[in-house]
Amino acid sequence: MKYDWEESKSRNAKAFIVFIGVVLVIVLLWASGLIRWEDSPKERVDLDDEVIHRADGDIVVPAAEWKALKDEVGQLRQELEQLKSKRNEAVADKKQTVAKANTATTHPDASKSSKDFDSNALTLANYNHDWVQSDATVALKNNTDYVITQVTGRMIYYDMSGNMLDYQDFTKNVIIESGMVKSFSLKGYGHDDNYAYYKSRIVPGSPDRKYKVEFELKSYKTK
Known part of the structure; x- marks a missing residue:
């Protein structure tokens, strides 16, 4: 029995030494990068x-x-x-x-015949020009439901027989409330020749120096 145990112990020792050697070889190969474990x-x-x-x-x-x-x-x-x-x-x-x-x-201008344009939106309410005054006083009435802020028009001058003498185009920034009349100044016709509006004061001794007027509305602005 003693002999068999000694022999077995010797075999185990040899096997352990071989195992250690294999492990060392594997470690050396892994450390050198020759082998690696993949995921x-x-x-x-x-x-x-x-x-x-x-x-x-x-x-x-x-x-x-x-x-x-x-x-x-x-x-x-x-x-x-x-x-x-x-x-x-x-x-x-x-x-x-x-x-x-x-x-x-x-x-827009009345000459363009726009459907939105009302030629009677503003009408001449009064006109005054004495022979001693260079400017005439023009009064326009607002016949719209809006407040008018600007008016462009034409004043046409005639003699007492209805013959046209001259005309004057103008644009005025003037505030005219709905249904109201507003006056402003405009150059009178023929002041240097002593002309006057026929309903105003006429120059003495020259009854022919008078004229009539007609107002034409061209365009206007409201707010």
């Missing part, structure tokens, strides 16, 4: 699911952060497009409002 396919799939490798370097970005960054950029683009759309709508609305305002407040 299992399952582990590589998990790694690919978690990270994104860039080909231009060794940078590794977590997939969750990359996705969050892409979502944030997409959100910023969407907000930018919304801002552009609102700005374009605001500009279009402003242009439309200005166009409507101009259409509503500017009444």
Whole structure:
């Protein structure tokens, strides 16, 4: 029995020495890079699911952060497009409002035969021009439902036989409330020749130095 135990002990010692030698060889080969352990396919799939490798370097970005960054950029683009759309709508609305305002407040020249133009919107209520005055006093009546802020018209001068003597075009910035009469000054006809409006004071000794007037409305503005 004693002999068998000694023999068994010797075999175990040899086996242990061989095992140690194999382990040392494997360690040396691994340390030198000749052998390495690869991740299992399952582990590589998990790694690919978690990270994104860039080909231009060794940078590794977590997939969750990359996705969050892409979502944030997409959100910023969407907000930018919304801002552009609102700005374009605001500009279009402003242009439309200005166009409507101009259409509503500017009444075109009567010579264009516009359907929106009312030639009787303003009429001559009174006219006065004494022979000693260089300016005549013109009074116009607002026959519209709006406040008139500007008037463009023509004064035509006739002798007492109805023959035309001259005319004068003018534009006046004048506020005339609806249904009201407003006066303003305008150069009188023939002052240097002592002319006067036939209903005003006539120069003594020259009864022929008088004239009549006719008012024509060209355009007007309201507010």
